[in-house]
Amino acid sequence: MPDLLVLVAVGVGTYAMRAAFLVLARPEPPAPLARVLPHVGPAALGAIVAPALLVPHGAVTVADTVPAVVAAAAAWVLWHRTRNLPIALFGALALALLTTEVFR
DSSP, rough: HHHHHHHHHHHHHHHEEEEHHHHOOOOOOOHHHHHGGHHHHHHHHHHHHHHHHHHHTTTOOOHHHHHHHHHHHHHHHHHHHHHOOHHHHHHHHHHHHHHHHOOO
């Protein structure tokens, strides 16, 4: 039952935020909100990615966490140096497979 209340509260809050822009009929959001809006996307992405990297199966274990973190770091380094996304992704995938085999 508490889960249902949380879902209803989130739904009402989301609807209220969307409806507020229609009711106020302003072409732009207020200045404090406009200042924060560019950070919403990266924050949401971080909230999705961080638990998937650090706690991939619901618990922190060396065999699961280390390959994920090493692969993420490798992907960032490869992308930063080459600016080539396929190289970064396939390099990180190869390193993830290698570190997974090492930690088994």
